[in-house]
Each structure stands twice: as C-alpha cells, then as structure tokens.
Amino acid sequence: MLDCVVDDQDHTHALLADGEVLGCVSTRRDPIRGCTVERLGVMPYLCAGSPAFRARWFPHGLTRGALAKAPAIVFGRHDDMHDAFLRRHFGLDAGQYPHHVVPSSEGFMAFAVAGLGYGFIRKSRRANTWRAANWSTWRRSAKTWCCTGTTGRCSRR
Structure with a gap:
C-alpha cells in the first residue's frame, strides 16, 4: 500500500x-x-486575496498596519513563506498577524475565494516570491x- x-x-x-x-x-x-x-x-507564488477581501482589508494597499489585522491563510504549521514575506517586506514577525491554517490546496483556495483571508497562491507567471x-x-x-x-x-x- x-x-x-x-x-x-x-x-x-x-x-x-x-x-x-x-x-x-x-x-x-x-x-x-x-x-x-x-x-x-x-x-512562482503570488500574494493574493479576493477582490472583496482586498477592498475591506487593504483599501490603501498593503501596509504594515493593515497586514497586522487582516487574516492570512497559511498552508501548514511548517510553512514559513508567509512569515518570511511579512518579515522581509513589512517588519512583521510570526505571531504579529492573525492567520488561518489550511493544509489543503483546495481548502486554501476555497478560503481565499470566499474572502476569508489572503495568502500565497501558486501562479504560472509573474509573482513576488x-x-x-x-x-x-x-x-x-x-x-x-x-x-x-x-x-x-x-x-x-
């Protein structure tokens, strides 16, 4: 088996x-x-969220203050891509932002599409990570x- x-x-x-x-x-x-x-x-991975989520949580774009409040989606407890991105670009460490843990590719995408959070999604072209x-x-x-x-x-x- x-x-x-x-x-x-x-x-x-x-x-x-x-x-x-x-x-x-x-x-x-x-x-x-x-x-x-x-x-x-x-x-390639793209940091993304639904249009409604972006309008609600990031009306002025990605800022340190908004990222500290907006719920993120991370794939699993070992996944440090999100932490590394926020630390490198916004000075936020793990534990300084709320997040869902969704260890399923389908579930992760469903959370993002439903507007429950933002996260890193694989993209075939142009990405920031x-x-x-x-x-x-x-x-x-x-x-x-x-x-x-x-x-x-x-x-x-």
Missing part, C-alpha cells in the same frame, strides 16, 4: 534522511548520503513511488 502525506517542502528532506519516506519534493539542493537530487524547477523545488530519492529506490506536488512526501507501507 502507498501512503502519501502532504508536508511543507522545507521539511520533507528530514523525513527522507530518517528513512520515513522513499522520496520527497524539497527546496534543498544537496543530496543526503545515499540519495540523488533532480532539479524540478521553480514555482519564488520557491525552488527538487526531487530527492534513495539511489536504490523501489520502482513505485509518487510525488504529491510541490509540498508532498511519499512513503510505501
């Missing part, structure tokens, strides 16, 4: 190193001992393994 579990791409490498998974998508370029890495490319993705796997891996997108991990049971 196959057990695919979604996790943040910055944390999947540790699961591979611990032998919990056969392969993972990770932002790390360096292979761990006994593994290979294949570059998958980069994924980019993440590199790499596929890491054991050199002697089994014939069957899977990848669950940009934030996945895979294991076989």
Whole structure:
C-alpha cells in the first residue's frame, strides 16, 4: 500500500534522511548520503486575496498596519513563506498577524475565494516570491513511488 502525506517542502528532506519516506519534493539542493537530487524547477507564488477581501482589508494597499489585522491563510504549521514575506517586506514577525491554517490546496483556495483571508497562491507567471523545488530519492529506490506536488512526501507501507 502507498501512503502519501502532504508536508511543507522545507521539511520533507528530514523525513527522507530518517528513512520515513522513499522520496520527497524539497527546496534543498544537496543530496543526503545515499540519495540523488533532480532539479524540478521553480514555482512562482503570488500574494493574493479576493477582490472583496482586498477592498475591506487593504483599501490603501498593503501596509504594515493593515497586514497586522487582516487574516492570512497559511498552508501548514511548517510553512514559513508567509512569515518570511511579512518579515522581509513589512517588519512583521510570526505571531504579529492573525492567520488561518489550511493544509489543503483546495481548502486554501476555497478560503481565499470566499474572502476569508489572503495568502500565497501558486501562479504560472509573474509573482513576488519564488520557491525552488527538487526531487530527492534513495539511489536504490523501489520502482513505485509518487510525488504529491510541490509540498508532498511519499512513503510505501
């Protein structure tokens, strides 16, 4: 049986190193001992919210004060993309803004479309944040393994 579990791409490498998974998508370029890495490319992300959400929470654009009050959407507890963006561009640290945790791509998008928050959504072109993705796997891996997108991990049971 196959057990695919979604996790943040910055944390999947540790699961591979611990032998919990056969392969993972990770932002790390360096292979761990006994593994290979294949570059998958980069994924652009756009900080976005629904038009109604933007009108209500950001009538004067993205400002530090508005961002400290507007509810954000983050993918998971390990996902630090939002924290890094707000720290770098607005001087806000984790815990200085309200946020929903929605660890599902479909749920994340549904929250944003419903106007419940703003967050980083993958975009195929022009974006303000980019993440590199790499596929890491054991050199002697089994014939069957899977990848669950940009934030996945895979294991076989």
